[in-house]
Amino acid sequence: MDSAPKKQCLTGNAPPTRAPLENRVLAIALLSAVALLAAFSIHLSKARIYQVDECQNFYMAKVLAAGQSSEFFTSSALFLLGPLSWISQMDLRATEMLLLARLLFLGVFWLNLILLAKILAGRVCSTRGIIALAAAVSLAPLWDYGFEIRHDNLVLTGVLVIWWAVRTRPMGLGSYAVAGAVTVALLFTAVKTVVYALPLSLALLLFPPSAFPQPRWQLALAWLAGAVAATAVIRVAYGAGDTWDNYLYVFRRVTQYSTDTQGAAASGGSNRFWPWSTLGRLLVQSPLLLALTLAACFAILCDVVRRGKSALTWHGYLPEVLLCLGAFAALFVNPTPFPYNLLHLVPYALILSFKYGETLWDLLRERASIRPLATTLLVFVHAIPFFLATKRHLEWPNARQNLLMQLAEDVTDPAKDLVYDGIGMVATRRTIHYQWYLHSLNIRKVVTVPGRRVREMLAARPAAVFIPSYRTTWLPEEDHEFIRQRYVPVADDFWVLGCVLPAGGGEFEIFHPGRYQVVRLRPPPSTNYLQSTDGSLPIEESSSINGNMDGVEISRAPVELNLGMHRLQTPADCNPAVIWVGPRLANVPRPGPGNHRSLFWNWY
Numbered sequence: 001m002d003s004a005p006k007k008q009c010l011t012g013n014a015p016p017t018r019a020p021l022e023n024r025v026l027a028i029a030l031l032s033a034v035a036l037l038a039a040f041s042i043h044l045s046k047a048r049i050y051q052v053d054e055c056q057n058f059y060m061a062k063v064l065a066a067g068q069s070s071e072f073f074t075s076s077a078l079f080l081l082g083p084l085s086w087i088s089q090m091d092l093r094a095t096e097m098l099l100l101a102r103l104l105f106l107g108v109f110w111l112n113l114i115l116l117a118k119i120l121a122g123r124v125c126s127t128r129g130i131i132a133l134a135a136a137v138s139l140a141p142l143w144d145y146g147f148e149i150r151h152d153n154l155v156l157t158g159v160l161v162i163w164w165a166v167r168t169r170p171m172g173l174g175s176y177a178v179a180g181a182v183t184v185a186l187l188f189t190a191v192k193t194v195v196y197a198l199p200l201s202l203a204l205l206l207f208p209p210s211a212f213p214q215p216r217w218q219l220a221l222a223w224l225a226g227a228v229a230a231t232a233v234i235r236v237a238y239g240a241g242d243t244w245d246n247y248l249y250v251f252r253r254v255t256q257y258s259t260d261t262q263g264a265a266a267s268g269g270s271n272r273f274w275p276w277s278t279l280g281r282l283l284v285q286s287p288l289l290l291a292l293t294l295a296a297c298f299a300i301l302c303d304v305v306r307r308g309k310s311a312l313t314w315h316g317y318l319p320e321v322l323l324c325l326g327a328f329a330a331l332f333v334n335p336t337p338f339p340y341n342l343l344h345l346v347p348y349a350l351i352l353s354f355k356y357g358e359t360l361w362d363l364l365r366e367r368a369s370i371r372p373l374a375t376t377l378l379v380f381v382h383a384i385p386f387f388l389a390t391k392r393h394l395e396w397p398n399a400r401q402n403l404l405m406q407l408a409e410d411v412t413d414p415a416k417d418l419v420y421d422g423i424g425m426v427a428t429r430r431t432i433h434y435q436w437y438l439h440s441l442n443i444r445k446v447v448t449v450p451g452r453r454v455r456e457m458l459a460a461r462p463a464a465v466f467i468p469s470y471r472t473t474w475l476p477e478e479d480h481e482f483i484r485q486r487y488v489p490v491a492d493d494f495w496v497l498g499c500v501l502p503a504g505g506g507e508f509e510i511f512h513p514g515r516y517q518v519v520r521l522r523p524p525p526s527t528n529y530l531q532s533t534d535g536s537l538p539i540e541e542s543s544s545i546n547g548n549m550d551g552v553e554i555s556r557a558p559v560e561l562n563l564g565m566h567r568l569q570t571p572a573d574c575n576p577a578v579i580w581v582g583p584r585l586a587n588v589p590r591p592g593p594g595n596h597r598s599l600f601w602n603w604y
């Protein structure tokens with residue numbers, strides 16, 4: 001007699017078509033690939049360039065943890081509490097804090113991949129489950145943003161948990177209680193949850209799966225019980241401070257911006273665009289996924305046309321089609337559909353295409369001649385595009401960012417000196433104003449509203465360090481001119497307080513007290529000292545300095561300067577500059593060549 005049927009890699013109820021040895025070889029090969037990618041993900045989470053949203057999110061967590069929400073803007077979103085706030089309170093350098101935060105979200109990244117595998121296969125520890133995990137791991141857009149410090153990854157976790165609890169692993173009323181609790185938690189994680197979790201919960205309440213025989217009102221009560229319990233826990237977590245009111249305020253503002261684009265435009269805050277560029281990435285990064293998803297949608301449409309209402313059931317993959325179409329519609333509702341929003345589309349496309357691929361395999365598995373074609377398609381239409389899209393991360397290290405963060409800490413005192421970059425990359429230092437960050441949502445107000453212009457902020461609270469990036473290029477020329485008057489570049493992407501004086505010296509003003517160094521500059525090829533090959537001042541490293549400061553003889557050693565006017569006198573052939581060195585350094589910091597436009601990268 002034949003032995004009992006074994007579960008297959010793609011279908012759970014079909015007779016086996018692969019020999020046990022072939023199954024084991026496939027499982028070992030896929031597990032090896034997943035293990036290699038796991039190691040690669042650890043390396044990338046440590047070494048890949050940080051995005052502006054990551055630094056901004058962590059700085060907001062630091063503001064919350066320090067109780068400074070009245071001094072500096074923060075959104076008070078739920079995901080900024082807990083582990084992120086705890087990390088921000090540790091006695092660590094900014095680079096170490098960001099690394100820990102990245103590793104925390106690397107855990108979220110792999111949690112999402114495992115959830116996807118469980119949704120696709122039920123059990124991860126099976127040949128089918130390993131194939132599902134390998135498919136999830138090879139989603140290139142998730143490698144672009146999946147382990148970043150951003151709320152989108154937690155929103156994805158919540159939606160996957162709801163889908164798993166109701167669609168894949170129904171647990172009676174408990175599944176709906178989980179759905180209600182997760183939905184509320186997501187509402188306090190990100191405003192965009194309104195267009196993801198709420199419509200999904202509403203659909204599950206109106207059209208419950210056949211696995212739930214309970215009346216709809218019981219399911220609704222279970223959902224409501226979970227939602228109320230989550231609300232109570234979250235309210236306690238926010239505590240008695242102003243964090244709760246702060247989040248509700250930001251929630252209302254972001255919702256207003258997202259739904260009232262005309263009003264936003266009138267107030268100078270609208271930057272709406274369409275998601276075609278974002279969706280275009282799928283043609284290059286995941287062409288097979290895109291093709292299977294479109295084919296599945298077309299197949300369901302044909303089935304609905306042919307069978308009518310009888311096709312509208314939870315059997316088959318119509319629910320997955322609707323989940324994917326809902327995420328697609330949400331992308332168009334989003335006024336700023338940046339590429340990271342693919343996190344809310346690609347995983348659901350995988351759920352749909354995997355189920356559709358199972359039906360195709362059921363039709364083709366008996367034909368041995370199809371296997372070479374299928375293998376070739378997987379390699380050239382999925383594996384190679386994934387490899388090409390993912391290896392580019394190695395070309396974008398965060399070494400320069402880490403260097404500048406450490407240097408900013410080395411030249412500043414955490415209690416006395418400020419750092420400004422419009423992003424919040426140096427979480428261990430205070431910034432200059434309540435409206436500290438530069439964003440596409442607020443840049444017009446920063447440029448036009450009196451009191452919120454960067455030159456006014458820097459005049460009121462001078463930062464010892466200014467770190468430019470592509471976001472500071474949005475500032476008007478008046479702000480850049482102000483910065484050039486009070487700061488000098490020791491690198492193109494790292495400026496400190498100071499000034500360049502004419503040959504022989506002259507009078508200058510100190511706007512922030514501390515230690516400065518008088519240096520001698522090489523004779524420039526033009527009258528503009530800022531026009532050097534690497535964007536930094538041409539400092540003569542070993543030349544001695546003769547002269548006096550306010551009547552006192554100077555040397556290469558740093559000197560303490562107070563607020564107000566000072567006078568420097570040097571020989572007529574000396575081109576001097578006075579440059580901030582901070583509380584500890586003996587010489588002007590020299591971070592080497594850099595480029596402020598590539599310090600961060602927009603549309604990564």
